[in-house]
Amino acid sequence: MLTESEVRALTEFTAEGYLLTSMYFHVPKIQTLSHSKEQIALKDLFREARRRWNLSALSRTQAESLEQDSRRMIEFLSAQTEDGRRDQGLFACSVRGFFKAISLPRSPDTKVCVGDSFCIRPLVAQLDAYPRHCVVVVDREKAALYLFGMGEVEQRTSMQHDVPSHTRESGFGGYLERRIERHVDQEIQRHYQQVIEHLQALFKRYRFERLILAGHKENKAEFEKLLPEELRRRVIGRFVIDAKVATLDQVRQKALEVLREHERDRKQRLIQQALDNAGPMGRAVIGLDGMLGALQKREVQILLIGDNLGAGGKRCSNCGFLGGVSLKECPNCAGPLSAVEDVVEHAISRAIRDGAEVRFIDGSADFERAGNIAALLRYRSELRAT
Numbered sequence: 001m002l003t004e005s006e007v008r009a010l011t012e013f014t015a016e017g018y019l020l021t022s023m024y025f026h027v028p029k030i031q032t033l034s035h036s037k038e039q040i041a042l043k044d045l046f047r048e049a050r051r052r053w054n055l056s057a058l059s060r061t062q063a064e065s066l067e068q069d070s071r072r073m074i075e076f077l078s079a080q081t082e083d084g085r086r087d088q089g090l091f092a093c094s095v096r097g098f099f100k101a102i103s104l105p106r107s108p109d110t111k112v113c114v115g116d117s118f119c120i121r122p123l124v125a126q127l128d129a130y131p132r133h134c135v136v137v138v139d140r141e142k143a144a145l146y147l148f149g150m151g152e153v154e155q156r157t158s159m160q161h162d163v164p165s166h167t168r169e170s171g172f173g174g175y176l177e178r179r180i181e182r183h184v185d186q187e188i189q190r191h192y193q194q195v196i197e198h199l200q201a202l203f204k205r206y207r208f209e210r211l212i213l214a215g216h217k218e219n220k221a222e223f224e225k226l227l228p229e230e231l232r233r234r235v236i237g238r239f240v241i242d243a244k245v246a247t248l249d250q251v252r253q254k255a256l257e258v259l260r261e262h263e264r265d266r267k268q269r270l271i272q273q274a275l276d277n278a279g280p281m282g283r284a285v286i287g288l289d290g291m292l293g294a295l296q297k298r299e300v301q302i303l304l305i306g307d308n309l310g311a312g313g314k315r316c317s318n319c320g321f322l323g324g325v326s327l328k329e330c331p332n333c334a335g336p337l338s339a340v341e342d343v344v345e346h347a348i349s350r351a352i353r354d355g356a357e358v359r360f361i362d363g364s365a366d367f368e369r370a371g372n373i374a375a376l377l378r379y380r381s382e383l384r385a386t
């Protein structure tokens with residue numbers, strides 16, 4: 001399954017002077033091509049991607065490595081049975097013995113990229129659409145914890161705590177009744193505490209940023225009060241469901257609704273925050289040049305990118321500086337610059353490697369007016385000319 005750490009590992013893979021191949025493959029719904037014709041079509045895609053590089057300037061090892069990347073990818077896709085075929089992201093650098101296949105939950109456009117880093121934008125866009133979230137369904141006796149990643153359940157734990165039912169008997173002037181009720185309440189509290197212990201263990205392992213609470217209204221409230229602060233501040237929403245009969249599909253569906261609404265609001269807030277704080281002294285930058293400058297200084301905390309934004313640019317072969325097409329030499333180290341087809345793709349890779357969050361923005365007129373790209377900063381280094 002696609003995870004943030006896998007994407008990060010791809011951005012950290014060092015090419016060591018070699019070229020890398022990335023491929024996104026969307027399984028056609030209707031198989032219009034015969035097996036052999038599909039292979040020919042795929043080979044054409046690889047040839048097309050390699051053509052952008054000056055092949056005669058490549059070393060023999062380099063050229064053979066690229067050839068082997070494509071062979072391996074076509075073999076991998078051909079080996080999948082008709083029923084077992086899945087949309088894939090494939091990444092290879094044969095000369096260094098690297099090959100990775102990641103099944104994708106959402107269909108990408110089929111394409112091949114060859115470059116000195118892996119093309120990861122489609123992966124980041126998929127993570128953006130399905131951020132990992134944890135759901136706790138709880139009542140006074142039962143609980144279930146779900147960890148969802150990419151719309152699939154990654155972890156599921158069910159718990160049952162036998163709590164004696166409240167008594168209707170009375171005796172000794174209500175003394176017995178009060179005692180039993182106290183006992184029942186203690187058992188409920190103990191149940192909630194056990195659920196929280198499980199939740200904390202899950203959090204420690206997966207560090208999810210989004211927590212959703214579900215159950216009957218009053219149970220959720222009782223439970224939420226007991227949550228430790230580090231979990232409580234991650235609660236992004238709640239929904240009502242009967243813990244005794246809730247199915248996985250119902251939980252997944254309702255959680256997804258809560259998640260979508262939360263993400264929509266959050267992106268709107270992030271856009272507003274970027275627009276409000278952009279400026280020489282502010283903790284945000286807008287526009288491509290401002291963002292690239294902040295990225296170079298490792299100030300970026302959250303990168304916001306218009307869904308379809310791409311832009312040609314330059315990159316320093318010496319220090320990795322990313323800049324606009326008009327630059328003649330690297331302003332950072334005066335090193336030589338080479339043209340890159342899409343500087344945004346490189347910026348996404350670098351942001352991920354630096355531990356920044358990358359979010360895609362669609363359909364915001366305010367954001368488009370601001371150049372379709374912005375970044376919120378971890379800190380503000382001196383005066384910035386924006």
Ligand SMILES: [Zn+2]
Binds near residue numbers: 316319330331
């Ligand atoms: Zn440089």
